[in-house]
Amino acid sequence: MSNERVYRMSFASVYPHYVKKAEKKGRSKAEVDQIIDWLTGYDATALSVALDDKRDFETFFATAPKMNPDRTQIKGVVCGVRVEKVKEKTMREIRYLDKLIDELARGKAMEKILRSASQE
Structure with a gap:
């Protein structure tokens, strides 16, 4: 799928998949929303x-409303792509969100997902 097609997909069509992925692993919609708010x-x-x-x-x-400046601390691989290496801005933001949802589904603590430890 081309980047242009991804950009034109409605966020509302993908959001339920983020929630479903989290809930399948015992996490909540509220946690997904917290991640989206943080990001x-x-x-x-x-x-x-x-x-x-x-x-x-x-x-x-x-x-x-306010993209979190700490999002640049998000590192790792999503769909075989290293998020910090993605050049195109919108795709990088999408990959940041994907990575955070992956971390939630893998059971990572919210404090670590939201990169809170680095702010203390």
Whole structure:
């Protein structure tokens, strides 16, 4: 699938898959939402609006209330691609989110997922 097609996918069409992946591993929708809030600044109300208006990934990230500057600490591989090496901005943001959801599903502690330890 081309990057352009991914960018044009609605975030609302993928969000349930993030939640399902987390819940299959005993994690919660609230934790998925916490990750999204940490990464993008979308609180519950803003996330609900973004889901309702079916904005695409490009718009979802471009209109995020406040992208977390600590997201650059996210390292690792998602779908065979090292996230910190992704050059294209929107795809890198998508991969950051994918990586955080993967970490949640693998049982990692929220403090580590949200890179809280580095801020203390």
